[in-house]
Amino acid sequence: MENTIYRLIKPGEFVEQRVEIGDGTDAVIVKPRFLSICHADQRYYQGLRAPEILAKKLPMALIHEGIGEVLYDPQNEFKPGMLVAMVPNTPVEEDEVIAENYLRSSKFRASGFDGFMQDKIDMERTRLVLLPEGIDTNVAAFTELVAVSYHTINRFDRIAHARRNTIGIWGDGNLGYITSLLLKTRYPEYKVYVFGIDEKKMLDFDFVDGTYHCSNIPKDLSIDHAFECVGMAASGTAINQIIDYICPEGTIAIMGVSEEPVPINTRMVLEKGLRIFGSSRCGIADFKALLHLYSERPELVKKMKKIIGEIVTINSIEDMKDAFEKDAAMPGGKTVMIWEK
Missing domain, CATH: 3.40.50.720 (NAD(P)-binding Rossmann-like Domain)
Known part of the structure; x- marks a missing residue:
């Protein structure tokens, strides 16, 4: 299955790179729908990280806050059309003392390997959490930060x-x-x-x-x-x-x-x-507990809407750059990208 990844190759410049998603894997194929820009993404986009770090990390797809729509699940656990929160932290081992987000071996999207700026993403099913029905999708976009x-x-x-x-x-x-x-x-x-x-x-x-x-x-x-x-x-x-x-x-x-x-x-x-x-990052248990809280306390979601600043529809690389530029110029608030690629 062909996929297009939108990677930052140097500050301010995205390029399309086509790759193949391997057949026969147990991964769930998810289409990004609503993504949110984080300060960490901006530090890469604006070149505010040290030159040696940029040289090591780039090229890389940005964004680690987002929700997506399930396209295909080989196990049929997640049905096509379901909206899911995507957990960016990907552990490769378990530890009885240290949480998954502090294990030095864990991989984190948009910090060492590709983030969510892609047409499709092959996600491990343990990194997906079903969204509560009727939740505001713009707020859900920054579930990771919350x-x-x-x-x-x-x-x-x-x-x-x-x-x-x-x-x-x-x-x-x-x-x-x-x-x-x-x-x-x-x-x-x-x-x-x-x-x-x-x-x-x-x-x-x-x-x-x-x-x-x-x-x-x-x-x-x-x-x-x-x-x-x-x-x-x-x-x-x-x-x-x-x-x-x-x-x-x-x-x-x-x-x-x-x-x-x-x-x-x-x-x-x-x-x-x-x-x-x-404290840094979080894990699957935090996502599940937070989304359960959203279901129980819908007024919490309404209050979270106050920090949404810009909403930008994405159909091209120019739209992506526009979203990052608007976010950088905004004194506060979260920028949400409606991903229509």
Whole structure:
């Protein structure tokens, strides 16, 4: 079966490459339908990764957030026309201690092997989750990003001590919005405060207990635990501000990705006896649990729609470039590509 993959060969340039999907495999053939652009995709598209990393990774199809339509399943488990969430993490082994998304042997789409910018994808059936009926497909497109936050909150629940009166979220972007929304949905009794720098963006956080500009935090405010959702060079500033305001023995979840090492105030980490853990990516269990939550709490899906910024229909490589350029120019929000290739 012939397939066309749209690979980034250098920053800003996609090319079509035709390949064969092998016959006789147990893979489910899925057609991408709704894809979402992530900051990681933009770092490749704009050439913001180190030259040696770009040389190692490219050419490669981008996108690891998306849903697709089943075309063919040799086992007939998934019927043609079914909509499925596609899990980008692909483990090759199991470990009784380490989760699939932290195993160094696991492969991750759009980071070392081809992502979802293809006409068809041969997916392992263990990497597919059936979508709830009637779910908003534009929101479902970025299920992976929300599942990463869901995964982090699960880990926080296991690690953090029981005093959870106040939770701080540093970051007013997509990740901060998603994380604070999931926290308030799951733990409505917690007071959740958001700390950011964009007053306009923080108006959307109307479900939390308070928002603060990072330059104007009350001196007497304290939090029990915190989530860092800033990333890049500013993540160091955010983490150090968290360290200043967090109570002793609090837990800090680091979620933002930085290309360079950032300095943190280890002296106060020691003095306060803080716990710091990092979370990245997620696994099949997180997808299943999140989609089940969407089914139970449809109002959650409605609130997720607030962070959709651009919706671009894709019929050509020029459309793909247009989607990435619009996403880069947008101050916030998720760009969804309706994949009609």
